Amino acid sequence: MVKETIIHKWAYTGKHAPEFWADLCPEYSDCNGKHQSPIDIKNAKINSILKPPEFNYKPANIHIVNNDLTVLFKVNSDCFVHYNSKKYKLLQFHFHSHSEHTVNGKYYPLEIHFVHKAAKNDLLVIGVFVDTGNKNHFFQEWLNKIPKANKEYKSNQKFDALQLIPDNKTYYLYSGSLTTPPCSEIVNWLVFSKSLTATQYQLNYFASILKNNFRPLMLLNNRKISIFNDKN
């Protein structure tokens, strides 16, 4: 995910590439931490205590920002997820091409991160993979509105982020970090197992704008990955 306040310039290639993030400035030292994201998701254990997240999203005015590091949809209406007896407010969602997380070593062409906040150091980021397949209707509607580098698009038209949440709520859960500097280890990662689809054309379009904006995989170290199985 991308934090909006940039302390020090960073990038995905060259002298400010991911392998150098921790050394760019003291504020980024967490990038060398032991609970970093993304990870390869494997050997997840069923946890019978887990419950599905409850989505309380509603349509919001469109506001798309291309900041040269990602494309993000800002959310200015009251959209919430209730999870683990807490209320997390949706701030924005954004895209990585290809995916950042993998499942048993498999990358997806695209990953969406829905960034929610309950308190200063308590984030819930929901990851949704997009695979090649049928046309994605959300993308169909908004893809050509994505502005060129370092620009934004705003209007009174409404978009509904719920269109990008899979019906089946089977998910993986683990503790991790922001995948961009300052790489703070404050994220409850909830990654849906069922992917959405988009056409090759739509995925290529994202790839041409996002230009490989993914952080390489980090080590799991001593963390556990849980899975909630949605039987619906």
Ligand SMILES: [Zn+2]
């Ligand atoms: Zn992200």
